[in-house]
Amino acid sequence: MSDTGGVVGRDRELATVTAFLDALPSGASGLLLEGAAGIGKTTVWDAGVAGAAARSYIILSSRPAESEATLSFAALGDLMDGVLGQVLPQLPPPQRRALEVALLIADPVGSPPEQRAVCLAFLAVIRHLSASGPVVIAIDDLQWLDLPSAAALEFALRRLGSEPVGLLASVRIQAGGQATPVAGAGLPAGRLTRIQVGPLTVPAFEAALRASAGAWLSRLTVRRLFGASGGNPFYGLELARALNRAGGEPAPEEPLPVPADLRGVLSARLGVLPDDVQGVLLAASCLRSPTTTMLERANGPVVRSALQTAALEGVVEFEGARVRFTHPLLASAIYSGGSPDRRREAHHRLSKVVPNVEERARHLALSAEGPDEDAAAALSQAARAAAARGAPAAAAELAELAATLTPLDQAPARWRRRADAGAYLFRAGDTARARHDLEALAEEMPAGAARAEALLVLARVLLHDAGDLVAVPVLEKALVDASADRLLQARIHISLARTCGDDLLYCASHAEAGLALAQQAGDPALTGEAMVQKLYADFMVGRGLDLELGDRAMDLEREGRPPRVEERAAMWVGLCLVRADRFDEARRLLELTLQAAREEGDDSSLPNLLAHLADLECWAGNWQTAERYAAECWEAGQQVEHRAWRVMTFFARALISAQMGRLDAARAAAGEGLSVSAAAGDSYGSILLNGVLGFAELSAGNLEAAEASLSSAADLADHISLAEPAAWRFHANQAEAVIGLGDLDRAEGLVERLEGWG
Structure with missing residues (x-):
């Protein structure tokens, strides 16, 4: 459908609107967009009106308001506005007179016009207009249609058959999920489609928020807003604006502000x-999933009658x-409206009855009046449990609470908990917030092993957000700080080996150093991590593929695996x-790894994994599967906002486009990706994208452009010591381009070099 580019997260609804518009020339029909107030019905309705205009359909439009529901023929006047001059002369005099009086164009003379005469006039207008093309009667908030207009509309719709006339209307759903009684639907059930416009998904909600009032919000806060608004974009935007007026994001222990106009x-x-x-209700608002049993244990026998009273008022x-709660905002209003003392009291009671270790720690923390190491330690333990069960966003919130409650005289514990929170935020895909918090933490810490730990986490984030040129110096600084800790040094060497950017021999040397230190320390899990980095680095610099080393690494990983899935041996x-x-x-290995990332909530690993799966299926000839992975890679990359590693999302998109012959799309994706890799100083990413771009130009017969891109890839590969020609499979294409240009001597040298590597 045209003119729907700004609509986020409504593909299903837009597809239904498109089908409705496309079928309209075949006969009268209707489409009702049903949903709660603020859910986005009008956005979809607007897109439908734009689609009708793009098809040059005739549009009769009205947006009735509640205050107009008692005015006679107010909506009918809106619908007829703009066409009256065309249609009035075509009507029989009695119908024309009735319509003119109803719309206040003429003064009534004698007895007032009959309702039937007005209805017949409106039907005649619709039939006259539809003779020259499809007509869309577009009404936003159909439930506010005044009764005389509703009667005219219903009368006309019931009498339409083969005429190309369609009703496109939005209508509000009442509390409890029942549609508001609709005047004017008119069409028989077989020709009327109803579609529920429900809450946005989390990614769509986040995109809508960032496009309007919430560009500055962290993903953790966006998810809180999603929960509080129930995925309703209007309420979410109002909450975001309230935060903006309040001057910043709330701490995990603080309630969200309820906007004044909603309050x-x-x-x-x-x-x-x-x-x-x-x-x-305050106790219920404190719980993620309140039950009558849990509330009775916390508040006693009064609960049953209290909940019945609340239910009668439509609150629960x-x-x-x-x-x-019938709407999540009611829970937010109850919680934010309670005094701090009452909230602490409610959390204290709940901490004694909830069965879940995470919720217990959270309630214990929120009942504390100040720093409390016991509560902080419980929260830290709960954060680890949340991360282990695949909920890094919840783990981040718990770790932040733990750091907040850590007494001031226990700085090392507070630093460690803040570093943990940053790591969890990164795994949950909140890259910008993780970087901001970790940079602030590293800045305030003195040199030493504790700072090295924080720098190690920060470098992992920087690698994805800013690239090797920024991440490697941070790791080298951490290595100096960790000089007295052999095991920590081993972890930093392994992280340096994973950078894989501007110097593969550098990476290989750090893999060897990390392996030696891990073996000296007798740490099997860390030894496995170092082994697999040595395997990969050695392979890329042309030392062969030692799969036995990989098998040993995967065996050793059973002793303890890296938290981030993309760092695991498989x-x-x-x-x-x-x-x-x-x-x-x-x-088999990459699909198992992808499954683990999804099960463990490791959003940060998804773009890279999906890009490599798209690459695999391209070379295996499974084009549809490759395209699906490339699309998922793009979506995952949009969510985690890895600014430097966006290169991989562009690579996946360019690769499948080039292989499928969509050369303009391949050029566009490769070009954008090359801009990103250049900004990050990412030679490795530039190799991938130049290789794909060269293949696209070769496929198009643009030999000079192909040779330029492929030679650039080859030169960069030599620069970083990439000596495994199977790594990204562009050397043969380079030779083919050079042959096509007639430089046979150079081509012979390229082929001989390729055979020597073989």
Whole structure:
């Protein structure tokens, strides 16, 4: 559909609107967009109106308001505006007179016009207009249609058959999920489609927020807003604006502010409830998944009657034993409206009854009046548990709370917990927030092993956000700080080996150093990490593929694996197997790695993994699978915002486009990716993208352009000591381009070099 580029997260709804518009020339039909207030019905409706205009359909439009529902023929006047001069002369005099009086164009003379005469006139207008092309009757907020207009609309729609006339309308869903009674639907059920416009997904909600009022918000806060708004974009934007007015993001222990214009409405609804009911609701608002049993254990026998009272007022509803607020904003209003003392009291009671270790630690922390090492330690433990179960965003929130509650005289513990929070944020995909917090932490810490730990985490973030040129100096600084800690030094050497950017021999030397230190320390898990980095680095610099070393690394990883999935042995062994054309073995390892990343909530590993899977399936000839992985890679990259490693998302998109013959798309993606890699000083990424761009130009017969890109890739490969021609498979294409240009002597040298590597 045209003119829908700004609509986020509504592909299903837009596809339905497109189908409705495309089918309209075949006969009368209707499409109702149903949903809660603020959910985005009008956005989809606007896109439908734009689509109708793009098709040159005739559009009769009205946006009735609640205040106009008692005005006679107000909406009918809107619908007829702009066409009256064309259609009035075509009407029989009685119908024309009735319509003119109804629309206040003429003064009534004698008895007022009958409703039927107005209805017949409107039907005649619709039929006249539809004779020259499809007509769309577009009404936003159909439930506010005044009754006389609704009657005219319903009368006309019931009498239409083969005429190309369509009703496109939005209509509000009442609390409880029931559609507001709609006047004017008119069409028989077989010709009327109803579609529910529901909450946005988290990625779509985040995109909508960042496009308007929330560009500055961290992903952790965006997710809190999503939970508080129920995925409703209008309420989410209002919450974001309230945060903006408040001057910043709330700390994990602080409630979200309820916007002033919503606070009045919500307060009026809640203010009629007795104090004991509000006390039970406060406890429910403190819980992620409140149940009647849990609330009774915390608040006693008053709970049942209190919840029934709240349910009668439409504040809560029940799903078995589960208690659910009819809208998440009600929970936010109740919680933010409670005094700090009452909130602490509620959390204290709940900390004694919740069965989950994470929730118990969280309630214990939120009941504390100041720094408390016992609560901080419990939160830190809960954060590790959350990360282990695949919830790094929850782990980050818990670790931040732990750092906040750590007493001031225990700085090393507070630093460690802040570093943990940064690592969890990064795994959850909140790259910008992780970098900001970790840079601030490293800046305030003195030199030593504790700072080296923080720098190690920061460097991992910088590698993805800013590239090797920024990350490597931070790791080298960490190596100096860790001079007295052999095991920490080994971890830093291994991280330097993973940079894989401007000097592969440098990476190989750090892999060897890390392996030696890990073996001396007798740490099997770290030894496995170093082994697989040595395997990969040795392979890339032309020392052969030692898969036995990879098998040993995967065995040792059972003793303890890296938290981030893309750092695990299966990932690196899988990449080597792709280069060796052992696609089935590589697929098994990379798919297992992808499954682990999804199960563990490791969003930060997804773009790289998906890019390599797209590369694998391209070379295996599975084009549809490769295209799916490339699309997923792009989406994952948009979510985590790895500014430097966006190169991999551009690579995946360019590669599949080039292989599928979409050469302009390949050029565009490769060109954007090369800009990113140049900004980050990423030679490795430039090799990948020049290789793909060269292949695209070779496919198009542009030999000079192909030779330039492929030779650039080859020169950069020599610069970083890449001596494994199977790594990215562009050397043969370079030779082909040179042959096509007639430089046979040079081509012979390239082929001889390639054979020598073989």
